[in-house]
Amino acid sequence: MRILIVEDEPTLQSQLAQSVREAGYAVDVASNGVDAHFQGDTEPYDAVVLDLGLPQMDGITVLRKWRASGRSMPVLILTARDGWHEKVSGIDAGADDYLTKPFHMEELLARLRGLIRRAGGHASAELVCGPLTLDTRNSRAVVDGQTLTLTSHEYRVLAYLMHHRDEVVSRSDLVEHIYAQDYDRDSNTVEVFIARLRKKLPAGLISTVRGLGYRLSADA
Numbered sequence: 001m002r003i004l005i006v007e008d009e010p011t012l013q014s015q016l017a018q019s020v021r022e023a024g025y026a027v028d029v030a031s032n033g034v035d036a037h038f039q040g041d042t043e044p045y046d047a048v049v050l051d052l053g054l055p056q057m058d059g060i061t062v063l064r065k066w067r068a069s070g071r072s073m074p075v076l077i078l079t080a081r082d083g084w085h086e087k088v089s090g091i092d093a094g095a096d097d098y099l100t101k102p103f104h105m106e107e108l109l110a111r112l113r114g115l116i117r118r119a120g121g122h123a124s125a126e127l128v129c130g131p132l133t134l135d136t137r138n139s140r141a142v143v144d145g146q147t148l149t150l151t152s153h154e155y156r157v158l159a160y161l162m163h164h165r166d167e168v169v170s171r172s173d174l175v176e177h178i179y180a181q182d183y184d185r186d187s188n189t190v191e192v193f194i195a196r197l198r199k200k201l202p203a204g205l206i207s208t209v210r211g212l213g214y215r216l217s218a219d220a
């Protein structure tokens with residue numbers, strides 16, 4: 001899953017980016033409203049963390065413009081303390097959740113997980129597919145009681161497939177959702193990650209749909 005973090009305060013931005021990355025997501029950042037609007041309008045993010053007080057274009061305007069052009073990714077807004085009116089206008093502008101500064105990183109990560117889960121129609125933080133369980137709270141994949149050892153990219157591929165289980169996911173979908181924007185992308189590496197995951201997972205869990213992509217399903 002790939003997240004856009006919009007925050008103009010450099011220290012907070014890098015703390016956010018690091019924590020969200022460590023939680024298993026690909027992360028892009030923006031430091032002003034104009035860049036944020038462009039990135040959110042052109043890249044397929046699974047969720048956005050949006051500070052409202054931004055240079056060049058304020059967060060509420062950015063959000064309104066996204067929603068007006070049909071961008072429906074979940075958005076978590078960051079509001080100032082005592083800014084109840086900001087929360088109201090943020091939610092009215094299309095925010096899915098909010099967090100008041102200062103906040104605990106754990107709470108931000110929990111809210112982010114909740115938003116991504118609900119956007120995919122999943123009720124629980126634990127995603128299950130046959131013998132495989134993915135606990136999004138600790139980025140852990142377990143098969144029959146055994147925790148899998150996964151690299152960060154293998155985890156991202158598996159997490160994306162689990163959030164879209166029983167659906168056909170194309171290679172380009174995977175590329176767009178597992179890599180940050182500045183990453184040197186190579187769609188051939190997706191095949192490598194899939195091959196490695198297949199060795200670690202029960203046989204048949206990930207099937208290839210010829211010409212279309214991959215499907216994670218328990219009833220293959």
Ligand code: CA
Nearest residue numbers: 008051053054
């Ligand atoms: Ca700010």
